[in-house]
Structures are given as structure tokens and as C-alpha cells.
Amino acid sequence: MSTRAYLGLQLIVLTIVSIISLASPCAYANLSPGAVKTGQETGRPETGYLKCLRCHSDYRNNHHPIDFAPSLVINTAVFPLYDGRMQCLTCHVPDHGKGGKLLRGGPYADRREICFRCHSRDKYSGIDPHIMMDDNGVIIKVNDRPVCLICHARMPNPKTDRAKDVLFRADVAFLCWRCHSLMVSPVFDQHFLATLPANMRNYLKKNARTLGVTIPMVPRNRITCSTCHDPHQKGIIVYEPSSKGADSKDRLHLPVPDLCLVCHRM
Numbered sequence: 001m002s003t004r005a006y007l008g009l010q011l012i013v014l015t016i017v018s019i020i021s022l023a024s025p026c027a028y029a030n031l032s033p034g035a036v037k038t039g040q041e042t043g044r045p046e047t048g049y050l051k052c053l054r055c056h057s058d059y060r061n062n063h064h065p066i067d068f069a070p071s072l073v074i075n076t077a078v079f080p081l082y083d084g085r086m087q088c089l090t091c092h093v094p095d096h097g098k099g100g101k102l103l104r105g106g107p108y109a110d111r112r113e114i115c116f117r118c119h120s121r122d123k124y125s126g127i128d129p130h131i132m133m134d135d136n137g138v139i140i141k142v143n144d145r146p147v148c149l150i151c152h153a154r155m156p157n158p159k160t161d162r163a164k165d166v167l168f169r170a171d172v173a174f175l176c177w178r179c180h181s182l183m184v185s186p187v188f189d190q191h192f193l194a195t196l197p198a199n200m201r202n203y204l205k206k207n208a209r210t211l212g213v214t215i216p217m218v219p220r221n222r223i224t225c226s227t228c229h230d231p232h233q234k235g236i237i238v239y240e241p242s243s244k245g246a247d248s249k250d251r252l253h254l255p256v257p258d259l260c261l262v263c264h265r266m
Contacts, residue, residue: 049088056088063174064091072118078105079117112178129179130251132233151175151231158238163216172218176225191228196221200263207262213253214242215262228252228259 049066056063069084079090091114092102103114127142129150134140140147148155153167168175173193196204201221208215218224230237230245230253237243245253252259 051094052088052092063171065170066090070118074118115178130231130233132236137235158236162239163214163242172224172226176231180225191223193222193224196223196263203265204263208241211254211258211262212241213244213262214239215253 066087067085070081070086074081074086074090081087081090091104093104094102096102101111103111105114105117108114127147127150129147132139132147142150146155149169151168153169156166196217204215215228216224216226225231229251230243230248231251232243232246234243234246237246245251248255254262
């Protein structure tokens, strides 16, 4: 792997695969020291999430995965399982009056700290998920799995897949938060998860076609991290409109102000 993989994002990468291993019982899972199995709650698995999904319906598929038996040993005195399965209430408490994202074991100065209650902070500290190929153009592997699967649920086909075809292990923003804790800036505050009105969506589609660039959004026509940023290494994406911005400054699909003008009229 090139030296580049260890620069710039090394501190960020300290968390990356540690937290992605939350997504399912798989090769990325790694037990943190001191986790002890102390028993588990009983009851139907549905009791751990059905009430949550009455309001948070989109979290069934786009947040931390639920309704699976974790391969890690979980300290169930703090993080209860439901019939041995992970549910919303494994990590969250149901009392909305407590605030603080309702995270069990908190409050946390950095909410990613909850992930390290079960997952190792150290094992993948040398991995930069934005570097997908080595110096010979070969896809890098982590635990004998392509590095692409840190974020993708299945290997994309760069020759045929478009933005609508790829599947992720969780919501795009949730994947980014594993390393990039929430940004604080006027641009972020005004744009993140904002829903585009119909007239702006039509304007965006027209300009994106003219400029030959892909500007993806998440369900309900909302803006997310990848709407403006391309997380891929140059050479990974074959389809030219989707490849714009790879390895560019700030990984923006287009330079500013061109990117702003895709959506906003002058």
C-alpha cells in the first residue's frame, strides 16, 4: 500500500472499520478488550424495535443494522439483546425525555465512543477507505475482503452500475459519521439532509446533464454527504459523470462555485 494511505486521514481511519463491523456478523467484527457476556433480555425480537419504527420508519434499512445475532460478545448488562438479536433498543433507551441521542451508557463526548464499547479501536488504524487500489491498480483487501465492502453491501460493478444501482451497508451519512464526526459549518447546517423542492430538483437534473456530472441524493430527495463529495479514489469509477471529483480538493464533484450553481440560480 502506498504511503499515501497512512497520511491525512490516519486519525480518522482509526475508527473506520471498527465501526463498520457493527453492520453485521462478518469478517470485520473484532471484540474489544473487557467485553463480557452477562446474559440477555428475553422476549420476541420485535419488541426491541417495532415501536421505534412507527416514527423512524426509514431507520429499518438505513441506520445501524438490526434484527441479527451479533458475532461479537456483547456486554448485555449495558446493551441488551432481544432473543439474542440486536435491535434499536440494544443501543438506545426508549425514554425520549433523556435526550443525548438516547444512547445507552452515555453521555458520550463523541457519540462514536459507544461503538468502542463492543468494537476494537485499533485493529484497522492503518486503513484509509478512500484508497481502494494499491500502486499496481489492484483492489486492496481487508481480512481477505475487498476494501469496497467497508461501505458497500455488495461489490459494485464499475462498468455497469450507476448511483441508483449500488447498495450500502447503512445510510450514506451514517457510514461517513463513523470517521467524520458531524461537521459544524454554515454550509453543512443549511444543506445536510435538506429536502430539495420539485423546482430545484428539476433545475439540478437539467444542469447535471449539461455538465455531465452525477449529483446523487438519498430517499425523500434529501441531500447527503455524497451529494457534494466523491469518496472514491480516481480510477475506481468508470462512468465519467460519476467519477468527477475523485481525488480532487475536498473531493467535491465540481469545484466551487460551479457545484453550488448546479442547484442554485445566480
